[in-house]
Amino acid sequence: MADDTVVPELPRGIALAWGAVPSPQRGPKREFSLAQVLDAAVVLADADGIDAVTMPAVAKALGLTAMSLYRYVSAKDTLLLLLQERGMGLPPGSIAGAEGWRAGLEAYAAASGAVYRRHPWMLDIAITGIASTPNNLAWFEAGLAALAGTPLSREERVAVVLQISGHARFRALVERGYADRADEAGEQPSGIMLSEARLLGRLVDEDRFPELHATLGSGALVDDSFDNFDFGLARLLDGVADYIESAA
Numbered sequence: 001m002a003d004d005t006v007v008p009e010l011p012r013g014i015a016l017a018w019g020a021v022p023s024p025q026r027g028p029k030r031e032f033s034l035a036q037v038l039d040a041a042v043v044l045a046d047a048d049g050i051d052a053v054t055m056p057a058v059a060k061a062l063g064l065t066a067m068s069l070y071r072y073v074s075a076k077d078t079l080l081l082l083l084q085e086r087g088m089g090l091p092p093g094s095i096a097g098a099e100g101w102r103a104g105l106e107a108y109a110a111a112s113g114a115v116y117r118r119h120p121w122m123l124d125i126a127i128t129g130i131a132s133t134p135n136n137l138a139w140f141e142a143g144l145a146a147l148a149g150t151p152l153s154r155e156e157r158v159a160v161v162l163q164i165s166g167h168a169r170f171r172a173l174v175e176r177g178y179a180d181r182a183d184e185a186g187e188q189p190s191g192i193m194l195s196e197a198r199l200l201g202r203l204v205d206e207d208r209f210p211e212l213h214a215t216l217g218s219g220a221l222v223d224d225s226f227d228n229f230d231f232g233l234a235r236l237l238d239g240v241a242d243y244i245e246s247a248a
Contacts, residue, residue: 013078017085017133032062037072038086041079042119045087050121053083080125085133087119091142101244102237104146105160109168109233112139116172123173139165151247160240167236171229190224197221 015021016034040061044052055076059069073079092111098104116122131137143161152160178189185192197216206213215221 012074013081014132016073016078017082031064032072034072034082035086037062037069038082041083042086045083045121046119050080050124053079053121055079081133084122084125084131085135087122088115088135088139090135091139095142095146098146101146101150102241105143105164105237105240106233108139108143108146108161109164112165112168113172116169116176120172120176123169123176150244152244156243163236164233167229167233174229190222193224194222 010018010020012021037058041053041058044057044061055069055073056066058079059066062069073082091108094107095104095111098107130140140161143164144157147157147160150157175189178192181192182189200212200221201216204213204216220226
């Protein structure tokens, strides 16, 4: 049986993120700070995606040898962990400054989406658990703080924040997909959606797909005056509001 009283040792990547790794007392002086190394990695990722961030590529961008980079980060996994932390940044003051829990969560969703639009490569980093780095925990704290004045239990607050985070991530993922296709085709995303609707119009038989056929006929799939994700977020928050009211 595992001893749950034992405090696990910090993995090196997390220790680096928290500044808990002492500077080496021996060896050549470092030419760059860890922050400068990560900024160079962010530039590579923003330009060419997460696959462009390799140890040799980051080293080259800094004018270092690949071996020299290992004095800053010891492995590719550590580099990606710190890169995601750097890209996430701290949550904006708009979340804490919002009036009421709902406005706070709306600000949280908007700010999360802005991070993904600024650094779309972050969508390609797998979620393997609750992030344990400072900036990521600051975002989690901001979401929980928005719900601090509600009667929700601690477990329920966590669940709500995860739903808002998931909604923002999925929205960013879909928007990036359409934007990438539009770039490749030299069109606007609305043009891609129109092409899809026309294709579906040829494939969707009224007898087999009566509701989808009626939906296509109504123009709902190409109505850019209606934002599906804004509607979904509003209904999600309506449900939370109803639950809070019943809990109160």
